[in-house]
Amino acid sequence: MRTRPVALVSLSVLLLGWLTPAAAAPPPSEFGTDYDDPRTPAPAVTVPHTRHCSVEIVRNGFKNFDPYQSTYTPPAACRGPWSKVVLRMEGSVKGVQYDRLGHITIGGVGIFRTSTPEPSTDGISWKVEKDLSSYSPLLRSPQPVVMELGNVVDDTYTGVLDIVVTLDFYVTGFGAPAARTANAVLPLQDQTREDSDLVGTATLPRNTSRLLGEIYVTGSGGGCEEFWDTSAPASTGYSCPDGSPYREVEVLIDGKVAGIALPYPYIYTGGWSNPYSWRPSPAPRAFDIKPLTYDLTPFVGQLTDGKAHEYRIHVVGVPAGQSGWFTVPNLHVWTDPILKQTRGGITSYSVAPLTKSDEVTGSSGTAGSVLTKASRSLKLSGYVDTSAGRIRTTVERSLTNSSDHTWEAGETRDTLDASWKDVSTVTTGAKVERAELNYSKNGYISFLPSATAPGGYDVITDLELADKSHTSTRLGGLTLADRRTEETYDGRATWIYNVPRDQRHATGTQTVRYRTTGTGSCYDHTLTAVNGTYTKDYYRC
Numbered sequence: 455m456r457t458r459p460v461a462l463v464s465l466s467v468l469l470l471g472w473l474t475p476a477a478a479a480p481p482p483s484e485f486g487t488d489y490d491d492p493r494t495p496a497p498a499v500t501v502p503h504t505r506h507c508s509v510e511i512v513r514n515g516f517k518n519f520d521p522y523q524s525t526y527t528p529p530a531a532c533r534g535p536w537s538k539v540v541l542r543m544e545g546s547v548k549g550v551q552y553d554r555l556g557h558i559t560i561g562g563v564g565i566f567r568t569s570t571p572e573p574s575t576d577g578i579s580w581k582v583e584k585d586l587s588s589y590s591p592l593l594r595s596p597q598p599v600v601m602e603l604g605n606v607v608d609d610t611y612t613g614v615l616d617i618v619v620t621l622d623f624y625v626t627g628f629g630a631p632a633a634r635t636a637n638a639v640l641p642l643q644d645q646t647r648e649d650s651d652l653v654g655t656a657t658l659p660r661n662t663s664r665l666l667g668e669i670y671v672t673g674s675g676g677g678c679e680e681f682w683d684t685s686a687p688a689s690t691g692y693s694c695p696d697g698s699p700y701r702e703v704e705v706l707i708d709g710k711v712a713g714i715a716l717p718y719p720y721i722y723t724g725g726w727s728n729p730y731s732w733r734p735s736p737a738p739r740a741f742d743i744k745p746l747t748y749d750l751t752p753f754v755g756q757l758t759d760g761k762a763h764e765y766r767i768h769v770v771g772v773p774a775g776q777s778g779w780f781t782v783p784n785l786h787v788w789t790d791p792i793l794k795q796t797r798g799g800i801t802s803y804s805v806a807p808l809t810k811s812d813e814v815t816g817s818s819g820t821a822g823s824v825l826t827k828a829s830r831s832l833k834l835s836g837y838v839d840t841s842a843g844r845i846r847t848t849v850e851r852s853l854t855n856s857s858d859h860t861w862e863a864g865e866t867r868d869t870l871d872a873s874w875k876d877v878s879t880v881t882t883g884a885k886v887e888r889a890e891l892n893y894s895k896n897g898y899i900s901f902l903p904s905a906t907a908p909g910g911y912d913v914i915t916d917l918e919l920a921d922k923s924h925t926s927t928r929l930g931g932l933t934l935a936d937r938r939t940e941e942t943y944d945g946r947a948t949w950i951y952n953v954p955r956d957q958r959h960a961t962g963t964q965t966v967r968y969r970t971t972g973t974g975s976c977y978d979h980t981l982t983a984v985n986g987t988y989t990k991d992y993y994r995c
Contacts, residue, residue: 481984485949485960488576489986490734494741495968495979496941499540499583501622502630507532511599512543512558512619517607524599526560529623534594535632538624539586541566543617548577551613553723555674556603557782558619562641563592564782566619567670567743569722570603571736572729573613574986582741586621587633588786593621636666636786642765650679650772650779655762658754660795663840664788664847665754668745669767671703671717671781679778682771683719683895684859684870691818693865698812699857699872700828702770705748705783708756708763711805713748714832716853716876717769719895721919726899728915730947730962733986738921738941738966745784749880751847752836755798770808792841801846802835816861823860829853850879869898884930892922901951910953919943937972961985 507529514522528534547570557567566584586593605615626632642654658665673679678694685696705713721737723729732740757763767781790796808830816822831852838845857872876891897917904910921941927934947962963984970977978994 481987481989483961483985485730485733485958485962485986488574489578490983490988491578492571492580492734492736492741493981493988494735495966495981497968497970497977497979499538499585501540502537502624502627504537504625504627504630505532506622506624509621509623510618511560511621512601512617514601514617516554516556516603516605516615516617519602519604522601522603526593526597526599526621528594528596532623532625534590534623535626536587536590536623537626537630537633539590539593539633540622540624541584541586541619542622543568543582543619544579545570545581545618546577546579546616547571547573547613549573549575549612551605551611551615553725554603554605554615555672555722555780556601556617557670557780558599558601559641559782560589560599561592561597563589563639563784564641564670564745565589565592567672567780567782569720569736569740569743570615571723571732574733578734580741584742588635589639590633590635591637592639593623636664637789638787640785640787642783642785643762647777649775649777650769652767652781652783654765654783656765656785657760657762658757658785658787659789660758660760661790661793662754662758662787663790663796663838663845665750665757666786667705667713667748667750667765667783668786669703669705669715669748669781669783670743670745671767671769671779672720672743673701673717673778674780677778679772679776680722683857683872684868686822686824686859687812687814690814690816690822690824691820692816692822692861696776697773698771698810699824699826699859700771700808700810700855702808702830702853703746703781704766704768704770705750706764706766706768707750707753709766710803711832712750712753712834713849714805714830714851714853715746715748716855716874716891716893717746718744718921719872719874719893726897726915726917727901728899728913728947728949730949730960730986731915731917731945731964733962734983734988735943735964735966735981737919737943749847749849749878750785751838751880751882752800752834752849754796754838755836756800758796758798790840796838796840798836798838800834800836802833804834805832806830819863821861821863824857825859826855826857828855845882848881850881852877866902867898867900871896886928888924888926888928890924892920894918894920904950904953907950907953907957910957911951912948913951914946914948916946917943933973935973937970937975939968939970941968942966965990
């Protein structure tokens, strides 16, 4: 592995926001047997200035598909309530290995999903942080812990994934109040899978007053659903013939659509047929896979009868009989502090059908294209009678997707220009919470016989990615919070496929940036790397 200390710099440089590696040597002319330890431009989780306790929940070298199991015990020296709970994962791997997908459950509740970087011969290490404060209700009592990180280690793929995961609990104190969370976090029970669907049940407390759902969801498993956003109808002869590239994740409660969302188009560190595109920094979200969220409160009045109700997670667009989607749903449940029973109902229910068009050209062996435009929306309203009175909630959600996917004969050049927009508005009395998510992918990969290596193929990937969000909370005419976040990737990498590893002559440049602006905050961090070596690391705020 290579790590680079940061030199002390003059006040004038600090005022400009630049941080320069100490005694930085010029980057290598191409990738060698090592590259810098992976980093992302995202900020560290902010924590209070109170004492904390650490609880280790995972320490294992993953070399097969056996899940790691342990028992979580709350820290005796840092009894709750807690101001902040932070998951910190440290990983290391060396040799030859693919990217792998892993996840952690505590008490059956999914709390973390991640993918791993592909290693250098000499080895790399990396770190991931995640704010787990919203899971505090789950962490008040001992719970079983399971981490799955399937891996293959043999004479060819030698990389063992050494992983350590700790939870840091920050106590409350002056300026560090207890985290505001739900009263309970529940997994679904009696889970079964039906193709790409997951079906389970949950029995809510009779005095439930608010309900949020979250789903850790990825197209994965090594099949074409990992690359769902470039799928095409079988008539085109394209190599991933999984139909239209549109995907959507529905939540159905007792058979009725209760929520819709667009999945994020993840790229893992072997993605787009070019592992050198993601060395050293990965694509946005690759190390910390975020859950989709749904406000299900309009349905609460139908769920407080003490009975088990069915929840179905359905991935729209997956061909019948096709699997390949990983889904772990949780429910965050708020309860009334006084009443033993709440009651309510749905007052309006409008779910628009999916509107989608696919303009398709091409046949086997020829150039082809798929031009897709899709949209969908819903608006649900309901009420819950609580000790504070009748609470009315309206949830509105709109989804749009535009995708232009073209390829040349033999898929020697494959180009994608795609965007996704997911807007959610939740109105509770006079409070309006809005979240707008925008994702985009724009670039190409080419795959042509090498001009310099007989039998080899020159692979070129040129790609721009953006992950943007704008969240706001308003109460009447008063803005309580307003925050914009943007993470981008801009990179180009080349290598020779089908030759010995030391003859690949791989090169790559990348710039990753994370920006946040909003109520009283500013963060702006950029990392640039050339052939696996960071050459710029600077802050603008």
